[in-house]
Amino acid sequence: xxxxxxxxxxxxxxxxxxxxxxxxxxxxxxxxxxxxxxxxxxxxxxxxxxxxxxxxxxxxxxxxxxxxxxxxxxxxxxxxxxxxxxxxxxxxxxxxxxxxxxxxxxxxxxxxxxxxxxxxxxxxxxxxxxxxxxxxxxxxxxxxxxxxxxxxxxxxxxxxxxxxxxxxxxxxxxxxxxxxxxxxxxxxxxxxxxxxxxxxxxxxxxxxxxxxxxxxxxxxxxxxxxxxxxxxxxxxxxxxxxxxxxxxxxxxxxxxxxxxxxxxxxxxxxxxxxxxxxxxxxxxxxxxxxxxxxxxxxxxxxxxxxxxxxxxxxxxxxxxxxxxxxxxxxxxxxxxxxxxxxxxxxxxxxxxxxxxxxxxxxxxxxxxxxxxxxxxxxxxxxxxxxxxxxxxxxxxxxxxxxxxxxxxxxxxxxxxxxxxxxxxxxxxxxxxxxxxxxxxxxxxxxxxxxxxxxxxxxxxxxxxxxxxxxxxxxxxxxxxxxxxxxxxxxxxxxxxxxxxxxxxxxxxxxxxxxxxxxxxxxxxxxxxxxxxxxxxxxxxxxxxxxxxxxxxxxxxx
Numbered sequence: 001x002x003x004x005x006x007x008x009x010x011x012x013x014x015x016x017x018x019x020x021x022x023x024x025x026x027x028x029x030x031x032x033x034x035x036x037x038x039x040x041x042x043x044x045x046x047x048x049x050x051x052x053x054x055x056x057x058x059x060x061x062x063x064x065x066x067x068x069x070x071x072x073x074x075x076x077x078x079x080x081x082x083x084x085x086x087x088x089x090x091x092x093x094x095x096x097x098x099x100x101x102x103x104x105x106x107x108x109x110x111x112x113x114x115x116x117x118x119x120x121x122x123x124x125x126x127x128x129x130x131x132x133x134x135x136x137x138x139x140x141x142x143x144x145x146x147x148x149x150x151x152x153x154x155x156x157x158x159x160x161x162x163x164x165x166x167x168x169x170x171x172x173x174x175x176x177x178x179x180x181x182x183x184x185x186x187x188x189x190x191x192x193x194x195x196x197x198x199x200x201x202x203x204x205x206x207x208x209x210x211x212x213x214x215x216x217x218x219x220x221x222x223x224x225x226x227x228x229x230x231x232x233x234x235x236x237x238x239x240x241x242x243x244x245x246x247x248x249x250x251x252x253x254x255x256x257x258x259x260x261x262x263x264x265x266x267x268x269x270x271x272x273x274x275x276x277x278x279x280x281x282x283x284x285x286x287x288x289x290x291x292x293x294x295x296x297x298x299x300x301x302x303x304x305x306x307x308x309x310x311x312x313x314x315x316x317x318x319x320x321x322x323x324x325x326x327x328x329x330x331x332x333x334x335x336x337x338x339x340x341x342x343x344x345x346x347x348x349x350x351x352x353x354x355x356x357x358x359x360x361x362x363x364x365x366x367x368x369x370x371x372x373x374x375x376x377x378x379x380x381x382x383x384x385x386x387x388x389x390x391x392x393x394x395x396x397x398x399x400x401x402x403x404x405x406x407x408x409x410x411x412x413x414x415x416x417x418x419x420x421x422x423x424x425x426x427x428x429x430x431x432x433x434x435x436x437x438x439x440x441x442x443x444x445x446x447x448x449x450x451x452x453x454x455x456x457x458x459x460x461x462x463x464x465x466x467x468x469x470x471x472x473x474x475x476x477x478x479x480x481x482x483x484x485x486x487x488x489x490x491x492x493x494x495x496x497x498x499x500x501x502x503x504x505x506x507x508x509x510x511x512x513x514x515x516x517x518x519x520x521x522x523x524x525x526x527x528x529x530x531x532x533x534x535x536x537x538x539x540x541x542x543x544x545x546x547x548x549x550x551x552x553x554x555x556x557x
Contacts, residue, residue: 005056008032023056024048028068030056080105083493100493100540157274171263179257186253193249200237207233306496306509306518310557311542316526317352317551325445326366326407326488327545328375329536330390335553337532337545338364338377345377345388356393361386366407366447366488366532368415370429376415378405380444385415385427399432401425407447407457407489418446418457424471438471451491451512458486464499466514475514482517483508490535490542492556500530500544507533507544526552 009029011018020030024039026048031039039045069076070089077087082101096102112118207230214226244250319337326338333350340363347355362379370376370387374396377386383404389396403419410416416437419425424437437455448457454474456466463478464486477483484503491497495512498520505528507521521527521544532545535556545551 005030005053008035010035020053022050023053024050025068077105079103080108153276175257179255182255186255189249190253193244197244200240204237306511306516309496309509309518309520311520311554312557313525314541314553314555315352317348317553319346319348319545319549319551320354321346322548323531324545324547324551325531326364326368326377327532327543327551328367328369328534329539329541329543330369330375331372333539335543335551336367336369336375337551338367340364345375347390347393358386358388358393358395361395365405365445368408368410370410370415376408376410378408378417380404380406385417387429399427401427401434404444406442406445407449409448409450409455411450416448416450416455418442418448420444420446424448424455424457436471437469438467440471445487447487447489449489449491449497451495454495456489456491456497458489458499460485460487460502462486464489464497464510466497477510477514477517479517482519488530488532488534488545490533491537492535492540493537498533498535498542500527500533502529502531505529507542521552521554526550 005023006019008018008020008031011032018032021033022031022036024031027045030053036050070092073089073091075089075091077089079088079093080103081088081096081099082103083099087105088096211230214223218226317335321337321339321342323340324337325340328336330336334355335348336345338345343362343364344357344359345364345367346357349355361377362382362384365378365380367375367377373389373391375388375390377388379386381404383401385399385401385405387396403422406418408415408417413430414426414428416424416426421441423439423441425434426437427434443460445460446458448455453469454466455469456464458464462480462484463476465476466474468474483499483501485501486499487502488500489497497510499508499510501508505523506519508517508519510517527544528546530544531547534543540556542554542556543551
């Protein structure tokens with residue numbers, strides 16, 4: 001943005017202060033009314049589009065702050081470097097001499113506003129807005145679902161409470177009825193005895209009255225004989241009393257209640273009515289993506305055709321190793337190879353001589369550079385990823401994972417690795433947290449590589465698959481007449497995929513869209529059941545390794 005867009009840039013050069021009324025983005029200056037008229041008819045500028053200064057000031061700050069000249073050299077941008085994704089002036093481009101994909105900036109930006117790339121961005125923005133709205137609708141639906149579920153749970157709790165209350169009320173009622181029956185039965189027994197005793201008491205009282213009258217008025221003989229009868233009656237009554245005294249009828253009757261232990265446990269062993277828990281189910285919400293992001297066109301030329309790829313042989317390397325299952329090109333033109341049966345990795349210098357070796361680290365499978373100073377090595381059967389310090393030439397640390405591991409790739413501080421039956425997983429190196437990328441089960445010795453937002457992995461059952469970072473499959477290549485038992489896989493700067501075919505003893509390149517392929521190397525080039533390869537995007541070199549002793553380095557154009 002100009003230092004003061006409100007002042008006419010042309011008049012300012014003439015040391016005249018006039019306020020600008022329009023802004024020309026191509027001239028990168030404001031224009032007053034008079035200069036605007038000259039600007040509109042000048043042959044060099046009449047095709048320039050202008051915008052009112054008020055509208056220009058309303059542009060987003062991020063747009064206004066975009067420098068249209070090189071900040072370092074204050075010169076116009078002329079070239080775009082695709083590798084570093086940045087514009088360059090004439091002076092900047094000197095530091096990009098080794099970069100491929102340098103393109104005239106004017107060719108890229110020509111008619112950019114009417115290009116399909118702009119339309120693609122607009123459509124993508126609409127897609128993003130639509131996805132945001134769908135996400136919002138999804139979350140609102142989840143809120144409504146929570147409210148409905150809360151009401152259902154409340155109703156269920158009340159219903160269970162009512163059932164418990166009803167059941168306890170019934171138990172209480174049955175127990176009280178039983179209490180009343182027992183009490184009534186025992187009361188009847190006691191009342192029956194009381195009735196008998198009252199009758200006996202009445203009979204005795206009558207005898208007492210009669211005996212008193214006899215004493216007063218009867219003769220001596222009558223009194224004597226009556227006494228004998230009364231003695232007999234008294235003996236009977238005493239026997240009656242004695243029989244009652246020694247029978248259970250005179251036991252003290254009590255009633256009690258023993259509450260059922262199961263019911264007592266409710267208060268002792270049931271500390272709460274229930275428990276509210278939260279679970280989270282995987283959401284099946286999918287984001288539709290536009291298949292081809294044409295917006296990339298404005299910053300990069302079309303992907304080079306794989307038919308134009310040429311390989312120039314550079315050197316033959318004697319690895320002096322058996323069962324080489326992984327290889328990688330390092331900085332300073334060094335190379336590293338991993339041996340499955342020798343349980344080691346070996347780093348070679350550019351001339352093929354041994355730099356150093358790390359032994360006894362398990363059956364090593366794949367190896368990948370994770371910066372200038374370290375490499376990561378997978379050891380399948382030991383469930384470990386070993387981090388090796390290249391400068392100190394020693395093992396730095398071992399990371400334990402939850403599966404056997406084969407192929408591995410590095411991206412933005414993460415290792416992405418093939419975890420066999422656990423699919424493809426990703427581990428963050430700074431805290432070793434592990435996440436799933438894809439749950440597709442893989443066979444033994446599957447390999448993986450990455451490019452942009454895509455992953456490519458091999459399956460020794462003769463297929464190569466491309467998926468996005470969420471594991472959604474974009475395409476699968478399978479042609480047994482061309483490629484059998486694919487193992488090592490790598491990718492170039494254009495997203496084209498390089499794969500070794502173990503049983504076809506070849507190297508095949510598959511176009512980034514998965515629609516085309518071409519054989520680059522075969523057994524005639526010395527390949528014999530090759531297992532590993534690596535494409536170095538910084539040097540455009542391809543390293544291919546046979547399992548035993550031999551590796552080959554090619555320059556790719």
